[in-house]
Amino acid sequence: MRDDISTTHDAIIVGSGPGGASVAKELAGQGRRILMLERGDNAPIKGSLFQVATNAGIPGQSLLFTNLSLLAMVRGLCTGGSSIFYCATAFDPPYAMLEGYGIDLRREVQELKAEIPIAPAEERLMGPGARLMMQSARQLGYPWHKLNKFIYQDKCRPDCSLCSYGCPHGAKWTARNYVEQAVDQGMTLVNGARVTRILFEGDKAVGVRYRKNLQRHDVFAKRIVVAAGGVGSPKILRRSGLDRAGYDFFFDPLIMVFGTVDGLQSKGEIQMSAGVHMQSRGYLMVDLNFPTPIYLGQSLPKLRLDKAFSQSNTLMMMIKIKDELGGHTTAWGGVRKSLRAEDQAKLKDGYTHAARILKNAGAKGIFSGWTVAAHPGGTVKIREMLDSNLKTEKQNLYVCDCSVIPEAWGLPPTLTLLALGKRLGRHLSGQMQ
Numbered sequence: 001m002r003d004d005i006s007t008t009h010d011a012i013i014v015g016s017g018p019g020g021a022s023v024a025k026e027l028a029g030q031g032r033r034i035l036m037l038e039r040g041d042n043a044p045i046k047g048s049l050f051q052v053a054t055n056a057g058i059p060g061q062s063l064l065f066t067n068l069s070l071l072a073m074v075r076g077l078c079t080g081g082s083s084i085f086y087c088a089t090a091f092d093p094p095y096a097m098l099e100g101y102g103i104d105l106r107r108e109v110q111e112l113k114a115e116i117p118i119a120p121a122e123e124r125l126m127g128p129g130a131r132l133m134m135q136s137a138r139q140l141g142y143p144w145h146k147l148n149k150f151i152y153q154d155k156c157r158p159d160c161s162l163c164s165y166g167c168p169h170g171a172k173w174t175a176r177n178y179v180e181q182a183v184d185q186g187m188t189l190v191n192g193a194r195v196t197r198i199l200f201e202g203d204k205a206v207g208v209r210y211r212k213n214l215q216r217h218d219v220f221a222k223r224i225v226v227a228a229g230g231v232g233s234p235k236i237l238r239r240s241g242l243d244r245a246g247y248d249f250f251f252d253p254l255i256m257v258f259g260t261v262d263g264l265q266s267k268g269e270i271q272m273s274a275g276v277h278m279q280s281r282g283y284l285m286v287d288l289n290f291p292t293p294i295y296l297g298q299s300l301p302k303l304r305l306d307k308a309f310s311q312s313n314t315l316m317m318m319i320k321i322k323d324e325l326g327g328h329t330t331a332w333g334g335v336r337k338s339l340r341a342e343d344q345a346k347l348k349d350g351y352t353h354a355a356r357i358l359k360n361a362g363a364k365g366i367f368s369g370w371t372v373a374a375h376p377g378g379t380v381k382i383r384e385m386l387d388s389n390l391k392t393e394k395q396n397l398y399v400c401d402c403s404v405i406p407e408a409w410g411l412p413p414t415l416t417l418l419a420l421g422k423r424l425g426r427h428l429s430g431q432m433q
Protein backbone atom coordinates (compact mmCIF):
# COMPACT_ATOMS: atom_id res chain seq x y z
CA MET A 1 0.00 0.00 0.00
CA ARG A 2 1.52 3.36 -1.02
CA ASP A 3 0.48 6.09 1.43
CA ASP A 4 -0.55 9.36 -0.24
CA ILE A 5 0.55 11.54 2.69
CA SER A 6 4.11 10.28 2.35
CA THR A 7 5.12 12.28 -0.70
CA THR A 8 4.60 15.51 1.21
CA HIS A 9 7.26 14.77 3.86
CA ASP A 10 10.75 16.23 3.97
CA ALA A 11 12.00 13.44 6.24
CA ILE A 12 10.93 10.15 7.77
CA ILE A 13 12.37 9.38 11.21
CA VAL A 14 12.25 5.76 12.35
CA GLY A 15 12.14 5.51 16.16
CA SER A 16 11.39 8.08 18.85
CA GLY A 17 14.17 7.54 21.43
CA PRO A 18 16.64 10.34 22.27
CA GLY A 19 18.41 10.15 18.87
CA GLY A 20 15.24 10.28 16.72
CA ALA A 21 13.35 12.70 18.97
CA SER A 22 16.17 15.21 18.89
CA VAL A 23 16.42 15.22 15.07
CA ALA A 24 12.62 15.49 14.92
CA LYS A 25 12.45 18.44 17.29
CA GLU A 26 15.15 20.30 15.38
CA LEU A 27 13.60 19.70 11.94
CA ALA A 28 10.02 20.38 13.03
CA GLY A 29 11.22 23.59 14.69
CA GLN A 30 12.63 24.68 11.28
CA GLY A 31 9.21 24.12 9.70
CA ARG A 32 10.11 20.83 7.97
CA ARG A 33 7.37 18.26 7.33
CA ILE A 34 8.29 15.19 9.31
CA LEU A 35 6.79 11.72 9.60
CA MET A 36 7.92 9.75 12.67
CA LEU A 37 7.29 5.99 12.73
CA GLU A 38 7.45 4.33 16.16
CA ARG A 39 6.85 0.62 16.68
CA GLY A 40 5.69 1.00 20.30
CA ASP A 41 2.61 2.66 21.78
CA ASN A 42 2.03 6.18 23.01
CA ALA A 43 0.12 5.35 26.20
CA PRO A 44 0.34 7.98 28.96
CA ILE A 45 3.19 7.33 31.36
CA LYS A 46 1.76 5.95 34.57
CA GLY A 47 4.80 4.75 36.48
CA SER A 48 3.25 1.30 36.89
CA LEU A 49 4.84 -2.13 37.00
CA PHE A 50 2.41 -3.16 34.24
CA GLN A 51 3.70 -0.43 31.94
CA VAL A 52 7.38 -1.24 32.45
CA ALA A 53 6.58 -4.94 31.99
CA THR A 54 4.73 -4.39 28.71
CA ASN A 55 7.07 -1.77 27.21
CA ALA A 56 10.43 -3.00 28.53
CA GLY A 57 9.95 -6.54 29.85
CA ILE A 58 8.68 -8.71 26.97
CA PRO A 59 11.20 -11.51 26.34
CA GLY A 60 12.47 -11.52 22.76
CA GLN A 61 11.17 -7.97 22.14
CA SER A 62 12.22 -5.46 24.78
CA LEU A 63 13.96 -7.91 27.11
CA LEU A 64 16.69 -9.62 25.11
CA PHE A 65 18.96 -12.41 26.30
CA THR A 66 22.42 -13.22 25.02
CA ASN A 67 22.76 -16.73 23.65
CA LEU A 68 25.38 -18.31 25.92
CA SER A 69 25.34 -16.46 29.22
CA LEU A 70 21.63 -15.51 29.21
CA LEU A 71 22.65 -12.00 30.14
CA ALA A 72 19.49 -9.83 30.05
CA MET A 73 19.38 -6.55 28.14
CA VAL A 74 16.51 -4.09 28.52
CA ARG A 75 15.23 -1.51 26.01
CA GLY A 76 12.06 0.55 25.97
CA LEU A 77 9.68 0.13 23.02
CA CYS A 78 7.22 3.05 23.13
CA THR A 79 7.24 6.77 22.30
CA GLY A 80 10.45 8.08 23.92
CA GLY A 81 12.22 4.70 23.66
CA SER A 82 14.43 3.63 26.56
CA SER A 83 14.43 7.15 28.00
CA ILE A 84 10.97 6.47 29.44
CA PHE A 85 12.57 3.92 31.79
CA TYR A 86 16.06 5.41 32.13
CA CYS A 87 17.57 6.74 35.36
CA ALA A 88 17.82 10.26 33.92
CA THR A 89 21.51 10.84 34.60
CA ALA A 90 23.25 13.21 32.18
CA PHE A 91 26.93 12.67 31.36
CA ASP A 92 28.73 14.99 28.98
CA PRO A 93 29.74 13.39 25.67
CA PRO A 94 33.19 11.87 25.08
CA TYR A 95 34.34 15.07 23.36
CA ALA A 96 37.91 13.97 22.67
CA MET A 97 36.86 10.62 21.21
CA LEU A 98 34.27 12.21 18.90
CA GLU A 99 36.65 14.96 17.79
CA GLY A 100 38.85 12.18 16.43
CA TYR A 101 35.92 11.44 14.07
CA GLY A 102 35.43 15.08 13.05
CA ILE A 103 32.53 15.76 15.44
CA ASP A 104 32.46 18.60 17.97
CA LEU A 105 29.31 18.59 20.12
CA ARG A 106 30.16 21.44 22.49
CA ARG A 107 27.77 23.97 20.97
CA GLU A 108 24.87 21.49 20.92
CA VAL A 109 25.48 20.42 24.53
CA GLN A 110 25.59 24.04 25.66
CA GLU A 111 22.25 24.66 23.94
CA LEU A 112 20.73 21.49 25.39
CA LYS A 113 21.76 22.51 28.89
CA ALA A 114 19.85 25.76 28.39
CA GLU A 115 16.79 24.01 26.88
CA ILE A 116 16.16 21.06 29.17
CA PRO A 117 16.63 20.53 32.91
CA ILE A 118 20.15 19.25 33.56
CA ALA A 119 21.55 19.76 37.07
CA PRO A 120 22.58 17.83 40.20
CA ALA A 121 19.70 16.88 42.48
CA GLU A 122 18.80 19.31 45.24
CA GLU A 123 19.77 18.21 48.76
CA ARG A 124 16.13 17.44 49.68
CA LEU A 125 15.91 14.87 46.85
CA MET A 126 18.95 12.83 47.85
CA GLY A 127 17.91 9.73 49.82
CA PRO A 128 19.41 8.51 53.09
CA GLY A 129 21.09 5.50 51.44
CA ALA A 130 22.70 7.67 48.76
CA ARG A 131 23.94 10.11 51.41
CA LEU A 132 25.42 7.31 53.47
CA MET A 133 27.23 5.85 50.44
CA MET A 134 28.59 9.27 49.47
CA GLN A 135 29.82 9.94 53.00
CA SER A 136 31.47 6.52 53.23
CA ALA A 137 33.10 6.77 49.78
CA ARG A 138 34.49 10.23 50.54
CA GLN A 139 35.87 9.03 53.90
CA LEU A 140 37.76 6.38 51.97
CA GLY A 141 39.10 8.96 49.49
CA TYR A 142 36.89 8.30 46.43
CA PRO A 143 35.98 11.56 44.61
CA TRP A 144 32.26 10.66 44.91
CA HIS A 145 30.09 13.56 43.72
CA LYS A 146 26.55 14.45 42.74
CA LEU A 147 25.65 13.72 39.11
CA ASN A 148 23.68 15.83 36.64
CA LYS A 149 20.04 14.74 36.33
CA PHE A 150 17.47 15.26 33.55
CA ILE A 151 14.83 16.21 36.13
CA TYR A 152 12.32 19.00 36.72
CA GLN A 153 13.27 19.17 40.37
CA ASP A 154 10.19 21.09 41.49
CA LYS A 155 8.05 18.11 40.43
CA CYS A 156 10.38 15.41 41.79
CA ARG A 157 9.59 13.70 45.09
CA PRO A 158 11.95 12.39 47.73
CA ASP A 159 11.16 8.84 48.95
CA CYS A 160 10.37 7.78 45.37
CA SER A 161 12.34 5.46 43.09
CA LEU A 162 9.84 5.14 40.24
CA CYS A 163 12.22 6.63 37.62
CA SER A 164 12.69 3.14 36.19
CA TYR A 165 8.92 2.55 35.86
CA GLY A 166 8.47 5.79 33.90
CA CYS A 167 8.05 8.77 36.21
CA PRO A 168 4.34 9.19 37.18
CA HIS A 169 4.92 12.75 38.46
CA GLY A 170 6.10 14.29 35.18
CA ALA A 171 9.40 15.11 36.89
CA LYS A 172 11.69 13.12 34.61
CA TRP A 173 12.60 14.69 31.28
CA THR A 174 12.40 12.08 28.52
CA ALA A 175 12.69 12.02 24.74
CA ARG A 176 8.88 12.02 24.66
CA ASN A 177 9.02 15.70 25.65
CA TYR A 178 10.83 16.44 22.38
CA VAL A 179 8.46 14.23 20.37
CA GLU A 180 5.48 16.12 21.81
CA GLN A 181 7.08 19.46 20.94
CA ALA A 182 7.69 18.26 17.38
CA VAL A 183 4.07 17.08 17.09
CA ASP A 184 2.90 20.49 18.33
CA GLN A 185 4.95 21.98 15.49
CA GLY A 186 3.25 19.82 12.89
CA MET A 187 5.11 16.49 12.88
CA THR A 188 3.01 13.39 12.16
CA LEU A 189 3.64 10.57 14.67
CA VAL A 190 2.44 7.07 13.80
CA ASN A 191 2.59 4.53 16.64
CA GLY A 192 2.42 0.76 16.24
CA ALA A 193 4.39 1.20 12.99
CA ARG A 194 7.20 -1.33 12.74
CA VAL A 195 9.62 -0.43 9.98
CA THR A 196 10.95 -3.50 8.20
CA ARG A 197 13.19 -2.07 5.51
CA ILE A 198 14.42 0.96 3.59
CA LEU A 199 13.23 1.48 0.02
CA PHE A 200 15.77 2.48 -2.63
CA GLU A 201 15.80 3.78 -6.18
CA GLY A 202 19.25 2.75 -7.33
CA ASP A 203 21.66 4.01 -4.66
CA LYS A 204 19.21 6.55 -3.29
CA ALA A 205 16.99 5.93 -0.24
CA VAL A 206 13.50 7.13 -1.09
CA GLY A 207 11.27 5.71 1.61
CA VAL A 208 10.58 2.95 4.14
CA ARG A 209 8.29 -0.04 4.42
CA TYR A 210 6.43 -0.59 7.67
CA ARG A 211 3.74 -2.83 9.10
CA LYS A 212 0.87 -1.63 11.21
CA ASN A 213 -2.18 -3.68 12.19
CA LEU A 214 -1.04 -6.52 9.90
CA GLN A 215 -0.99 -4.19 6.89
CA ARG A 216 2.05 -3.22 4.86
CA HIS A 217 2.67 0.43 4.02
CA ASP A 218 5.28 2.12 1.83
CA VAL A 219 5.98 5.77 2.62
CA PHE A 220 8.34 8.17 0.84
CA ALA A 221 10.37 11.26 1.72
CA LYS A 222 13.47 13.21 0.72
CA ARG A 223 15.56 12.07 3.72
CA ILE A 224 15.36 8.94 5.89
CA VAL A 225 16.78 8.91 9.43
CA VAL A 226 16.96 5.49 11.10
CA ALA A 227 16.90 5.95 14.89
CA ALA A 228 15.57 2.60 16.09
CA GLY A 229 18.28 2.13 18.74
CA GLY A 230 21.43 0.03 19.04
CA VAL A 231 19.58 -3.21 18.26
CA GLY A 232 16.68 -1.94 16.12
CA SER A 233 18.69 0.09 13.60
CA PRO A 234 21.14 -2.64 12.49
CA LYS A 235 18.19 -5.00 12.04
CA ILE A 236 16.50 -2.59 9.61
CA LEU A 237 19.77 -1.82 7.78
CA ARG A 238 20.72 -5.49 7.37
CA ARG A 239 17.29 -6.27 5.94
CA SER A 240 17.86 -3.39 3.52
CA GLY A 241 21.14 -4.79 2.23
CA LEU A 242 23.64 -2.93 4.47
CA ASP A 243 25.16 -6.18 5.67
CA ARG A 244 27.94 -4.83 7.86
CA ALA A 245 25.54 -3.40 10.45
CA GLY A 246 25.27 -5.07 13.85
CA TYR A 247 28.80 -6.28 14.54
CA ASP A 248 31.24 -5.62 17.40
CA PHE A 249 28.98 -3.75 19.75
CA PHE A 250 29.07 -2.62 23.39
CA PHE A 251 26.24 -2.88 25.91
CA ASP A 252 27.73 -1.56 29.17
CA PRO A 253 27.16 -4.59 31.46
CA LEU A 254 26.40 -3.89 35.09
CA ILE A 255 25.98 -5.53 38.46
CA MET A 256 24.19 -4.33 41.56
CA VAL A 257 25.91 -4.65 44.93
CA PHE A 258 23.71 -4.79 48.04
CA GLY A 259 24.39 -4.58 51.78
CA THR A 260 22.07 -4.11 54.79
CA VAL A 261 22.62 -1.42 57.40
CA ASP A 262 20.93 -1.60 60.80
CA GLY A 263 18.73 1.42 61.40
CA LEU A 264 18.70 2.70 57.79
CA GLN A 265 15.16 3.69 56.80
CA SER A 266 14.88 4.26 53.07
CA LYS A 267 11.38 4.38 51.56
CA GLY A 268 12.61 4.76 48.00
CA GLU A 269 15.21 7.13 46.55
CA ILE A 270 15.91 9.07 43.37
CA GLN A 271 18.22 6.89 41.25
CA MET A 272 21.86 7.61 40.41
CA SER A 273 22.06 10.82 42.42
CA ALA A 274 25.83 10.53 43.01
CA GLY A 275 28.83 8.39 42.20
CA VAL A 276 32.26 8.27 40.65
CA HIS A 277 33.63 7.39 37.22
CA MET A 278 36.67 5.18 37.81
CA GLN A 279 37.90 5.90 34.30
CA SER A 280 41.29 4.24 34.52
CA ARG A 281 39.69 1.06 35.91
CA GLY A 282 36.92 1.13 33.28
CA TYR A 283 33.75 1.43 35.34
CA LEU A 284 31.21 3.73 36.93
CA MET A 285 30.02 3.37 40.55
CA VAL A 286 26.73 5.03 41.60
CA ASP A 287 23.88 4.72 44.09
CA LEU A 288 20.84 3.11 42.45
CA ASN A 289 17.73 2.45 44.50
CA PHE A 290 15.24 0.13 42.79
CA PRO A 291 11.50 -0.31 43.34
CA THR A 292 10.67 -3.53 45.24
CA PRO A 293 9.93 -5.91 42.32
CA ILE A 294 13.24 -5.07 40.60
CA TYR A 295 15.10 -5.38 43.91
CA LEU A 296 13.49 -8.80 44.46
CA GLY A 297 14.29 -9.82 40.89
CA GLN A 298 17.96 -9.09 41.57
CA SER A 299 18.22 -10.68 45.03
CA LEU A 300 15.84 -13.67 45.10
CA PRO A 301 17.24 -15.62 42.13
CA LYS A 302 20.61 -15.37 43.88
CA LEU A 303 18.94 -17.31 46.71
CA ARG A 304 19.16 -14.36 49.07
CA LEU A 305 15.74 -15.15 50.55
CA ASP A 306 16.93 -13.54 53.79
CA LYS A 307 17.09 -10.21 51.91
CA ALA A 308 13.50 -10.26 50.63
CA PHE A 309 12.16 -8.25 53.57
CA SER A 310 15.10 -5.94 54.23
CA GLN A 311 14.89 -3.56 51.27
CA SER A 312 14.27 -0.46 53.39
CA ASN A 313 17.63 -0.88 55.16
CA THR A 314 19.58 -2.04 52.12
CA LEU A 315 22.20 0.08 50.37
CA MET A 316 22.20 -0.45 46.59
CA MET A 317 25.14 0.43 44.39
CA MET A 318 25.54 -0.12 40.64
CA ILE A 319 28.84 -1.00 38.94
CA LYS A 320 28.62 -0.39 35.19
CA ILE A 321 31.64 -1.28 33.06
CA LYS A 322 33.00 -0.23 29.69
CA ASP A 323 32.96 -3.61 27.93
CA GLU A 324 35.16 -4.74 25.06
CA LEU A 325 33.58 -4.50 21.61
CA GLY A 326 32.41 -7.88 20.35
CA GLY A 327 29.48 -10.10 19.40
CA HIS A 328 26.72 -9.22 16.96
CA THR A 329 23.03 -8.51 16.73
CA THR A 330 21.02 -10.90 14.59
CA ALA A 331 18.85 -10.27 11.55
CA TRP A 332 15.85 -10.96 13.83
CA GLY A 333 16.94 -8.43 16.46
CA GLY A 334 18.59 -10.81 18.93
CA VAL A 335 21.91 -10.22 20.73
CA ARG A 336 24.90 -12.55 20.66
CA LYS A 337 27.73 -11.61 22.96
CA SER A 338 29.81 -13.13 25.77
CA LEU A 339 31.66 -11.19 28.41
CA ARG A 340 35.43 -11.35 27.92
CA ALA A 341 37.90 -12.09 30.72
CA GLU A 342 38.73 -8.33 30.82
CA ASP A 343 35.04 -7.51 31.36
CA GLN A 344 34.70 -10.08 34.14
CA ALA A 345 37.83 -8.66 35.79
CA LYS A 346 36.37 -5.13 35.74
CA LEU A 347 33.12 -6.34 37.31
CA LYS A 348 35.10 -8.17 39.98
CA ASP A 349 37.30 -5.15 40.68
CA GLY A 350 34.20 -2.93 40.86
CA TYR A 351 32.56 -5.33 43.28
CA THR A 352 35.62 -5.19 45.55
CA HIS A 353 35.54 -1.37 45.68
CA ALA A 354 31.76 -1.28 46.14
CA ALA A 355 31.94 -3.79 48.98
CA ARG A 356 34.64 -1.69 50.63
CA ILE A 357 32.46 1.44 50.51
CA LEU A 358 29.36 -0.41 51.72
CA LYS A 359 31.27 -2.09 54.55
CA ASN A 360 32.69 1.25 55.67
CA ALA A 361 29.09 2.55 55.70
CA GLY A 362 28.22 -0.17 58.20
CA ALA A 363 26.66 -2.66 55.75
CA LYS A 364 26.55 -6.41 56.40
CA GLY A 365 25.62 -9.38 54.23
CA ILE A 366 27.09 -7.79 51.09
CA PHE A 367 26.29 -9.58 47.83
CA SER A 368 25.86 -8.85 44.12
CA GLY A 369 22.89 -9.47 41.82
CA TRP A 370 22.71 -10.65 38.21
CA THR A 371 24.82 -9.17 35.45
CA VAL A 372 22.54 -7.26 33.07
CA ALA A 373 23.01 -4.62 30.33
CA ALA A 374 21.14 -1.53 29.16
CA HIS A 375 23.01 0.62 26.59
CA PRO A 376 23.48 -1.33 23.36
CA GLY A 377 25.48 0.69 20.84
CA GLY A 378 28.27 0.81 18.30
CA THR A 379 26.39 -1.36 15.80
CA VAL A 380 26.51 1.20 12.93
CA LYS A 381 29.72 3.01 13.71
CA ILE A 382 30.81 6.42 12.49
CA ARG A 383 33.68 6.07 9.99
CA GLU A 384 33.05 2.33 9.51
CA MET A 385 29.51 2.76 8.11
CA LEU A 386 28.75 6.49 8.43
CA ASP A 387 30.46 9.74 7.60
CA SER A 388 30.81 12.48 10.21
CA ASN A 389 27.33 13.77 9.24
CA LEU A 390 25.89 10.32 10.10
CA LYS A 391 25.15 9.53 6.43
CA THR A 392 25.41 5.96 5.21
CA GLU A 393 26.95 4.93 1.90
CA LYS A 394 23.45 5.38 0.40
CA GLN A 395 22.24 8.80 -0.64
CA ASN A 396 19.67 10.39 1.71
CA LEU A 397 19.97 7.64 4.34
CA TYR A 398 21.16 8.60 7.85
CA VAL A 399 21.41 6.90 11.26
CA CYS A 400 21.13 8.76 14.57
CA ASP A 401 21.01 6.78 17.81
CA CYS A 402 23.30 4.80 20.09
CA SER A 403 24.35 2.61 17.12
CA VAL A 404 26.58 5.34 15.75
CA ILE A 405 28.97 5.70 18.71
CA PRO A 406 32.23 4.47 17.22
CA GLU A 407 34.02 3.13 20.31
CA ALA A 408 33.05 1.57 23.62
CA TRP A 409 32.73 4.40 26.10
CA GLY A 410 31.03 2.97 29.20
CA LEU A 411 28.94 5.96 30.30
CA PRO A 412 25.20 6.63 29.91
CA PRO A 413 24.83 8.14 26.40
CA THR A 414 21.56 10.12 26.32
CA LEU A 415 23.03 13.63 26.34
CA THR A 416 25.44 12.60 23.56
CA LEU A 417 22.56 11.24 21.46
CA LEU A 418 20.49 14.37 21.95
CA ALA A 419 23.46 16.47 20.84
CA LEU A 420 24.08 14.26 17.79
CA GLY A 421 20.38 14.55 16.88
CA LYS A 422 20.44 18.33 17.17
CA ARG A 423 23.56 18.47 15.00
CA LEU A 424 22.05 16.17 12.37
CA GLY A 425 18.74 18.08 12.35
CA ARG A 426 20.63 21.28 11.71
CA HIS A 427 22.69 19.67 8.95
CA LEU A 428 19.62 18.25 7.18
CA SER A 429 17.70 21.46 7.50
CA GLY A 430 20.63 23.32 5.93
CA GLN A 431 20.57 20.89 2.99
CA MET A 432 16.86 21.51 2.47
CA GLN A 433 17.17 25.34 2.08
Ligand SMILES: Cc1cc2nc3c(=O)[nH]c(=O)nc-3n(C[C@H](O)[C@H](O)[C@H](O)COP(=O)(O)OP(=O)(O)OC[C@H]3O[C@@H](n4cnc5c(N)ncnc54)[C@H](O)[C@@H]3O)c2cc1C
Pocket residue numbers: 014015016017018019020037038039040074075076077078079080081082083085086087088089090091164193194195196227228229230232233236272374375376400401402403412413414415417
Ligand atom coordinates in the same frame (compact mmCIF):
# COMPACT_ATOMS: atom_id res chain seq x y z
C1 LIG B 1 16.99 0.87 32.69
C2 LIG B 1 17.78 1.89 31.90
C3 LIG B 1 18.38 2.96 32.56
C4 LIG B 1 19.12 3.90 31.82
N1 LIG B 1 19.62 5.00 32.47
C5 LIG B 1 20.26 5.96 31.75
C6 LIG B 1 20.70 7.17 32.37
O1 LIG B 1 20.56 7.38 33.57
N2 LIG B 1 21.32 8.09 31.58
C7 LIG B 1 21.50 7.91 30.24
O2 LIG B 1 22.09 8.78 29.59
N3 LIG B 1 21.10 6.77 29.63
C8 LIG B 1 20.46 5.82 30.35
N4 LIG B 1 20.00 4.69 29.73
C9 LIG B 1 20.28 4.51 28.30
C10 LIG B 1 19.39 5.34 27.41
O3 LIG B 1 18.05 5.25 27.80
C11 LIG B 1 19.57 4.81 25.98
O4 LIG B 1 20.94 4.76 25.69
C12 LIG B 1 18.87 5.72 24.98
O5 LIG B 1 17.48 5.76 25.21
C13 LIG B 1 19.14 5.21 23.58
O6 LIG B 1 18.52 6.07 22.67
P1 LIG B 1 18.34 5.65 21.15
O7 LIG B 1 17.82 6.84 20.44
O8 LIG B 1 19.61 5.03 20.71
O9 LIG B 1 17.28 4.47 21.13
P2 LIG B 1 16.07 3.99 22.00
O10 LIG B 1 15.87 4.80 23.22
O11 LIG B 1 16.25 2.52 22.16
O12 LIG B 1 14.85 4.26 21.04
C14 LIG B 1 14.65 3.55 19.85
C15 LIG B 1 13.19 3.65 19.47
O13 LIG B 1 13.00 3.04 18.20
C16 LIG B 1 11.83 2.24 18.23
N5 LIG B 1 12.00 1.17 17.24
C17 LIG B 1 12.81 0.09 17.32
N6 LIG B 1 12.69 -0.67 16.21
C18 LIG B 1 11.79 -0.02 15.42
C19 LIG B 1 11.23 -0.32 14.14
N7 LIG B 1 11.60 -1.41 13.42
N8 LIG B 1 10.32 0.53 13.62
C20 LIG B 1 9.93 1.65 14.31
N9 LIG B 1 10.43 1.95 15.53
C21 LIG B 1 11.34 1.14 16.07
C22 LIG B 1 11.76 1.74 19.66
O14 LIG B 1 10.44 1.35 20.02
C23 LIG B 1 12.26 2.94 20.44
O15 LIG B 1 11.21 3.82 20.79
C24 LIG B 1 19.26 3.75 30.42
C25 LIG B 1 18.66 2.67 29.78
C26 LIG B 1 17.90 1.76 30.49
C27 LIG B 1 17.23 0.63 29.75
